[in-house]
Amino acid sequence: MTSVSITAPAKLNLFLHINNKRDDGYHELETLFTFLDFGDELTFTLTNEKTISLCDDNYGIPQHDNLIYKAALALQSYKKVPLGVNIKLIKKLPMGGGVGGGSSDAATTLLTLNTLWNCQLTIAELANIGVKLGADVPVFIHGKTAVAQGIGEKLTPIKLPKKWYCVVFPNVHISTAEIFTHPDLPRNTPKLSEGWKLAETQNDCEALVKKLNSEVEKTLLWLLKYGPSRMTGTGACCFVELDSQIAAQRVLNSLPSCWQGFVAPNSAISPAHTQLEARLK
Numbered sequence: 001m002t003s004v005s006i007t008a009p010a011k012l013n014l015f016l017h018i019n020n021k022r023d024d025g026y027h028e029l030e031t032l033f034t035f036l037d038f039g040d041e042l043t044f045t046l047t048n049e050k051t052i053s054l055c056d057d058n059y060g061i062p063q064h065d066n067l068i069y070k071a072a073l074a075l076q077s078y079k080k081v082p083l084g085v086n087i088k089l090i091k092k093l094p095m096g097g098g099v100g101g102g103s104s105d106a107a108t109t110l111l112t113l114n115t116l117w118n119c120q121l122t123i124a125e126l127a128n129i130g131v132k133l134g135a136d137v138p139v140f141i142h143g144k145t146a147v148a149q150g151i152g153e154k155l156t157p158i159k160l161p162k163k164w165y166c167v168v169f170p171n172v173h174i175s176t177a178e179i180f181t182h183p184d185l186p187r188n189t190p191k192l193s194e195g196w197k198l199a200e201t202q203n204d205c206e207a208l209v210k211k212l213n214s215e216v217e218k219t220l221l222w223l224l225k226y227g228p229s230r231m232t233g234t235g236a237c238c239f240v241e242l243d244s245q246i247a248a249q250r251v252l253n254s255l256p257s258c259w260q261g262f263v264a265p266n267s268a269i270s271p272a273h274t275q276l277e278a279r280l281k
């Protein structure tokens with residue numbers, strides 16, 4: 001049976017501005033997404049029955065709630081696919097960490113099964129299925145470093161220099177919904193003007209998350225020793241950007257044992273796309 005392993009990469013929000021709250025409760029954002037060359041590992045094995053099954057070393061998410069299962073089911077129903085799949089997940093990305101693990105798993109599932117099940121959907125069609133699973137899924141489907149607007153689905157690709165990141169998970173899981181519904185969240189950052197500079201941006205969730213979670217505040221302060229530190233998404237992961245692998249690894253080597261972390265370079269194209277393309281050649 002055909003079997004293929006593909007990475008579901010982490011993302012970082014290099015900045016995250018909240019411009020407005022919409023009537024449906026979602027927020028208008030401007031955010032810069034970059035992918036990291038590090039992520040969950042998903043192995044897909046096709047089956048002749050229509051069953052979709054997931055094996056995930058018990059991460060505590062029931063199968064029917066898992067975004068991987070939901071993504072596979074959504075594509076199978078949309079294209080009336082007569083085949084099934086067994087999916088094995090090796091989870092490396094912290095859940096509720098702001099690195100988009102669940103969304104990335106869902107996007108990698110849609111991209112890979114589109115190929116393995118020969119669905120022939122376009123990227124736009126897959127993103128349309130994906131956005132119903134989460135606001136972050138489309139950027140992983142498009143797979144290019146981009147500034148996102150809307151709720152995160154209107155994407156403008158952008159080029160960034162290669163950098164290395166040390167990403168730290170302070171062992172607190174933060175609910176995205178809790179932050180977005182909090183009365184103290186700032187929601188009126190003006191839209192970016194032409195010629196904006198990264199140094200003039202911020203993460204609008206950071207002050208609130210720091211106030212609610214002292215571990216996040218401690219992590220940001222600790223990282224400041226090595227360079228400007230920032231939180232990704234609604235947290236809890238925080239990162240520092242460095243010019244070399246050696247410098248990033250040095251930060252990780254001195255990480256207090258109460259936190260976890262990883263080092264990775266950014267990747268202009270999502271590793272999931274690069275791996276799938278290499279497989280198709």
Ligand SMILES: C[C@](O)(CO)[C@H](O)COP(=O)(O)OP(=O)(O)OC[C@H]1O[C@@H](n2ccc(N)nc2=O)[C@H](O)[C@@H]1O
Nearest residue numbers: 025026027103134135136137151152176177180233234
């Ligand atoms: C904050 C980010 O991580 C930035 O990348 C994302 O926008 C969140 O994306 P996500 O986790 O895929 O979000 P969803 O699963 O769609 O939504 C989680 C929760 O966040 C809120 N949410 C999400 C995105 C957005 N633009 N406005 C929101 O208010 C939703 O009301 C929902 O209650």
Ligand SMILES: Nc1ncnc2c1ncn2[C@@H]1O[C@H](COP(=O)(O)OP(=O)(O)OP(=O)(O)O)[C@@H](O)[C@H]1O
Nearest residue numbers: 066067095096097098099100101102103105176233
């Ligand atoms: N395959 C999956 N991996 C991780 N979380 C999943 C998955 N499927 C469903 N979820 C649910 O989605 C929630 C958010 O998970 P995720 O790891 O994507 O958070 P996050 O990194 O904070 O995302 P974001 O930055 O997009 O808000 C989890 O708490 C979990 O309940």
